[in-house]
Amino acid sequence: TFEPNQTAYNKFINEMAMDNKVAPAHSYLMRIVVPECKEALEDILKRPGAALQLAGKINELYAPELEIEVKN
Template sequence: MMSEKIVFTVKGKDIAFEPNQVAYNKMINEMTMENKVAPSHNYLTRIVTPETKEALEEILKLPGAAIQLAGKVNEIYVPDLEIEVKN
């Protein structure tokens, strides 16, 4: 898994994230069928760089922003594994 910075420009503002396995696992463990937004929001606030935290806070006020951003971060952060079934 990557440990480098991931930077997005959202509504004209740069927001940088530094995802890590501890934060990712915590988000996955907090998710339930009824609770997806809060774990995504918390995950993003855990991994955002201090210098872009204010920009993130503004974006997170928008409906659906937390889930969309967390999804984009994880598209880059989480590797695609090739898994084969062997009989």
């Protein structure tokens, strides 16, 4: 179970760079996981690509894309 929040989300976005995505995703997940699920998450994060996939899915729900229209 995860408990995303604006502070953790913003820190994750600010830490990401073109050459640095996995470590920020891992840190983000460890910050938002509930304590009783932390050990299970650590095992899951050993799998290649898991951190990015989990962070992506969580953020789809937490921060859905806005529909933005710009008019002149």
